[in-house]
Amino acid sequence: KAGVTQTPRYLIKTRGQQVTLSCSPISGHRSVSWYQQTPGQGLQFLFEYFSETQRNKGNFPGRFSGRQFSNSRSEMNVSTLELGDSALYLCASTGGAEGYTFGSGTRLTVV
């Protein structure tokens, strides 16, 4: 079966701009989670969506938001980009008690 698909793979944005990242989970998976990975902080949980509802949220400022559509695809938005938002953004999906499957990530560079 197809894995978790994240688009785009790479992005370069300027400070102050906003960006939208997309994630398509494995077919049948209703839970989608987002993580930020940086060299200094490692992998940090952003938020989780389940059946179009945000079920859990990490400790990130309100500039980070997300949503999930009825087909379980999810988008993550970051507004007013800062240099410190440069990171690898990873999306993961699960069908329940099984483990998480991660996508290849979106590498965001803010200049």
Place this chain on the structure above:
Amino acid sequence: KQEVTQIPAALSVPEGENLVLNCSFTDSAIYNLQWFRQDPGKGLTSLLLIQSSQREQTSGRLNASLDKSSGRSTLYIAASQPGDSATYLCAVRSGNTGKLIFGQGTTLQVKP
């Protein structure tokens, strides 16, 4: 608050050696624990998933154990190969929600 620690942070071994990576967590009330592999600049590849009721899982040359009472998990890699060189991450899921708590990872280099 759940915290996950992995030691060592880096490890370099000659090819063919058996090795153990360690993961410890502070709250034993976990839902499951998952080991991942990450190659530079790539996403995470799941290696093994251990449910809270299980003691170990095996896949090929990999064996992961879980001891909830002591808050520890180990990943055993047998007969290491250069292709095993990567960063290995341990992640704990504390409930039936999407929040995984990750360790900082162990970067493994296997020299030919």
